[in-house]
Amino acid sequence: MPDTSRTAAPTSPLARRQLLLFTGKGGVGKSTTVAALGVRAAELGMRPLIVELGHRASMAAIFSFALSSEGADATIDHEPRPIACDGRLSAMRLEQDEALYDYIVAQVKIRRLARAIAGNTSLRGLFGAAPAVREIVTLAKLEA
Structure with a gap:
């Protein structure tokens, strides 16, 4: 059987949405969930952008290996920057x-x-x- 794990089905919830909002109490796994969904969306051929609001920069900590291996500093600021998945997954922080x-x-x-x-x-x-x-x-x- 062919491997379809890297192809987004048009009916996939990720493929049907342009914007997903994650909210909730601290410590419940929002950042981990967002990071995992971002990676999965990139694996499916999409170009997700993770936008963090405020001063916390969880994605920089989660993806620090990707940032430092590219020789860039581990900061995410107000402009989108590729952070993983061969540049298909990007992140930015919005103040x-x-x-x-x-x-x-x-x-x-x-x-x-x-x-x-x-x-x-x-x-x-x-x-x-x-x-x-x-x-x-x-x-x-x-x-x-």
């Missing part, structure tokens, strides 16, 4: 403050005014207090 700034720039179009808005402490307090603003701009960044 909500950066996403908010990018969203303001995209909406306002005038960079100087966007910087003034993003740097205004009163407005930053409003953005921080308003429900789901950071989550919305983060999703907008992922869509871009």
Whole structure:
């Protein structure tokens, strides 16, 4: 029988989704699950991008062997970078403050005014207090 383990079936849940979100309490295995699914998707011929939110960089720790063997430093930042599976699996880290700034720039179009808005402490307090603003701009960044 031919080996079909490396071919994504069109009905595979991984093949049918463009975005998978993983949330939950700390220590339940989110990072491990994401890493395993990312590797599997890459093995199936897809080009998955793992996006971590915030300061934690679990993927850098999980895939450090891949980063150091390529001679690169073990950092994952705001730009996607290949981390495993011959470059088919990539990762990036997305900071909500950066996403908010990018969203303001995209909406306002005038960079100087966007910087003034993003740097205004009163407005930053409003953005921080308003429900789901950071989550919305983060999703907008992922869509871009």
